Structures are given as C-alpha cells and as structure tokens.
Amino acid sequence: MECRLISEPHTEDAYDTCFAEVVSTATDERVFVNGHWTIDDGNAPLHTIHHLGAGKFVRTKAMHIARPLSAKS
Numbered sequence: 001m002e003c004r005l006i007s008e009p010h011t012e013d014a015y016d017t018c019f020a021e022v023v024s025t026a027t028d029e030r031v032f033v034n035g036h037w038t039i040d041d042g043n044a045p046l047h048t049i050h051h052l053g054a055g056k057f058v059r060t061k062a063m064h065i066a067r068p069l070s071a072k073s
Contacts, residue, residue, distance in 0.1 A: 001022055001024070001025050001026075002022070002023050002024040002025070003020035003021060003022050003023060004020060004021045004023050005018060005019075005020050006018075006019040006020060006021060028046055030043050030046055031043050031046045031047070037063065038063075039060050039061075039062060039063040040062075040063070047059050047060040047061070048060045
C-alpha cells in the first residue's frame with residue numbers, strides 16, 4: 001500500500017498519530033481473490049501482520065464467517 005501523508009500537526013503532536021490517503025495498492029491472488037481475503041493453513045506464510053503498538057504485532061490466523069441474522073417478525 002502506498003499512502004500520501006496528510007499533514008495534521010496538532011494530531012501528530014498531541015496523539016502521536018497520523019492520517020494518510022491511500023494512493024496505490026497491490027494484492028497477492030494467493031490470499032485475495034475477487035475482492036475477498038482467503039485465510040487458511042495453505043497460505044499461512046502470506047497472512048497479514050498488524051502492528052498493535054509498543055513493539056507488538058499479531059498475524060492473521062483464521063477466518064470466521066458470521067451467520068446471517070434472522071429476520072425480525
């Protein structure tokens with residue numbers, strides 16, 4: 001993902017955060033096909049990594065699909 005930094009000096013200083021506009025992306029079809037992620041043991045080395053802060057990271061492990069809510073009567 002390529003991003004353009006949006007300057008927000010107050011937010012950067014006060015909250016140690018930043019905002020960015022995504023200008024370009026690329027995906028690997030072994031894990032992202034037809035607009036959907038496929039997360040399974042067969043492509044584990046390609047799972048995404050997420051930074052949680054304070055030097056901590058987590059890797060995507062499994063996908064859970066929610067069941068549809070039943071219609072209210």
